[in-house]
Amino acid sequence: MLMIENKKTICLYTGSNRTKEVLCKQLQEILGANINILSYAIDEETPLHEDTDLTVLSSNSVEEELIENGFFNSKNSYFVCGRRINFDYIQSVLSIPKGETALFVNDTKETTALCIQNLKDIGIDHINYDAFFPGCSLEGKYNFAITAGEMWLVPENIKNVIDVGPRHIDMPSLIKIADLLELKDFDAATIIKPYTDKIIDISKKMVIVNVEVEGIKHILKEKLESKGHTAIYDFENIKGNAQSLLEVKYKAKKLAKTDLTILIEGESGTGKELFASAIHNASNRKNGPYLAVNFSALPEELVESELFGYEEGAFTGAKKGGKIGLFEQADGGTIFLDEIGDISSKMQTKLLRVLQEKEIMPIGGGNIKKIDIRVIAATNKDLKYMVSQGAFRDDLYYRLKIGYVNVPPLRNRKEDIRCLMKFFIEKEENASVNIDKEVYERFYQYDWRGNVRELKNTIKYMLAIRENPLRISANDLPDVHFFEGIPQREDKECELDYHLEAVLQAIYEINLEGINAGRNVIAQRLNQQDIKLTEGQVRKRIQMLQQQDFLLVYKGKMGTVLTKKGKNYMDKMIYKKNKQPVTT
Numbered sequence: 001m002l003m004i005e006n007k008k009t010i011c012l013y014t015g016s017n018r019t020k021e022v023l024c025k026q027l028q029e030i031l032g033a034n035i036n037i038l039s040y041a042i043d044e045e046t047p048l049h050e051d052t053d054l055t056v057l058s059s060n061s062v063e064e065e066l067i068e069n070g071f072f073n074s075k076n077s078y079f080v081c082g083r084r085i086n087f088d089y090i091q092s093v094l095s096i097p098k099g100e101t102a103l104f105v106n107d108t109k110e111t112t113a114l115c116i117q118n119l120k121d122i123g124i125d126h127i128n129y130d131a132f133f134p135g136c137s138l139e140g141k142y143n144f145a146i147t148a149g150e151m152w153l154v155p156e157n158i159k160n161v162i163d164v165g166p167r168h169i170d171m172p173s174l175i176k177i178a179d180l181l182e183l184k185d186f187d188a189a190t191i192i193k194p195y196t197d198k199i200i201d202i203s204k205k206m207v208i209v210n211v212e213v214e215g216i217k218h219i220l221k222e223k224l225e226s227k228g229h230t231a232i233y234d235f236e237n238i239k240g241n242a243q244s245l246l247e248v249k250y251k252a253k254k255l256a257k258t259d260l261t262i263l264i265e266g267e268s269g270t271g272k273e274l275f276a277s278a279i280h281n282a283s284n285r286k287n288g289p290y291l292a293v294n295f296s297a298l299p300e301e302l303v304e305s306e307l308f309g310y311e312e313g314a315f316t317g318a319k320k321g322g323k324i325g326l327f328e329q330a331d332g333g334t335i336f337l338d339e340i341g342d343i344s345s346k347m348q349t350k351l352l353r354v355l356q357e358k359e360i361m362p363i364g365g366g367n368i369k370k371i372d373i374r375v376i377a378a379t380n381k382d383l384k385y386m387v388s389q390g391a392f393r394d395d396l397y398y399r400l401k402i403g404y405v406n407v408p409p410l411r412n413r414k415e416d417i418r419c420l421m422k423f424f425i426e427k428e429e430n431a432s433v434n435i436d437k438e439v440y441e442r443f444y445q446y447d448w449r450g451n452v453r454e455l456k457n458t459i460k461y462m463l464a465i466r467e468n469p470l471r472i473s474a475n476d477l478p479d480v481h482f483f484e485g486i487p488q489r490e491d492k493e494c495e496l497d498y499h500l501e502a503v504l505q506a507i508y509e510i511n512l513e514g515i516n517a518g519r520n521v522i523a524q525r526l527n528q529q530d531i532k533l534t535e536g537q538v539r540k541r542i543q544m545l546q547q548q549d550f551l552l553v554y555k556g557k558m559g560t561v562l563t564k565k566g567k568n569y570m571d572k573m574i575y576k577k578n579k580q581p582v583t584t
Contacts, residue, residue, distance in 0.1 A: 242413030266407030269453030288333030314364025341381030
């Protein structure tokens, strides 16, 4: 390609075309007089190797894609840039009413969490954020959704959608790019000033409260308390007289007096977090700290720094003075690891060492620190099955299960429904409220798949809509379909486009052969059928099929598999093909 003399050249690789256009524009605005830019969107086109002064990748996922494809290897030199929210359209986010909960939508769990953190870091914390990405199920109703250029992932039933556009390259990465290019007479102010001007502009529109919490234990504790990460429950708060529950409480009280690691298993809504809190408060550590971390809500790339902490300068963006991790903060007390079934294989290995050696090393640190903690873990997943599938370490499983508590579902202790109903009503209302016999009968007939949490929410609903302030009657019951349970969803007849159907069929065939359906295997299978899709393009279509409930994507050996909806679609497709007359 013809180059303009004395200009440096960048080759930029991104995922989508829109991201490519946004990042090219940003680089051109900042470094425009000094550079030429070549660019490829690997999800949309086949990338080429270019002989340039610097190769820039837009994200770790793009790096992973190019390495898996064999396009890059360890000998290649490139820079993976950091990204941040695009501030150009933040004004729309500021217009969301205070206290509202907005759904933040992006393509992965990690980028969704980082975008939310970006907004909070610049002070946009007048609203609450719920994360949504492929594989999530939408729970509840939302008036607002925010997305960073991923409009196709936003649920259709949300009326107000704010697209802040693809994320920009962050300031440290822009400065690093300029440094790597060795640009002469380059003034870093051309990068810093637009960034600071945007922050100042945002600051003028809202009050920003900036509290430094790292390294100050009592402030961190207050922050955790505000999030509900404290041991506020004891065994008296666990209501019910069913024999199955009383036996579990008796066992939990005995275990509380020991220092054993405890694994709590049970369905969602059964009260596993209540048992964890009660065990701490009945233990010899009750006067020590109690910290909780939910692995399903924490992105993989933040787990290690949150748990282990880091030293100053450990990585780009590390805060001055470093950060004390939750393990160290819990020293002398208890740490509650909720949703342990969602922990990655890498973190399983690190957690095993903590349990075995009771010691940690912060990221970027050189000294091992001894800690005195009690670990309580909880999950609603079948860890034993995950162990058999290679998705969870067997040694970690048995190390966690030294002390074991299995919380029974509400449908197995329906005799507790009456006392739970009265407890929730008394908690919500100051006045006495009577309950009609028919209401009890209907409640006893229902299976309560959402367990105690579902019962509590149903009571709240009935109290809110009741006609008689002193009585709950059958007229206050939710819609009749509520008590029929959740029916199997009847999916409308749908037709997938050519490439989506091809990817689904390839995964179906690979599953039948007992092979892990990785993107490279799928791409090779399609190539054999003269269907030309790159691994990046396969990844995008897997996300779309997952969003439409045709696929489930697991980490590890389980890989990508078809859902019941996906299998039904393939069965119908095969049936239709077999019915077609043979032409001669």
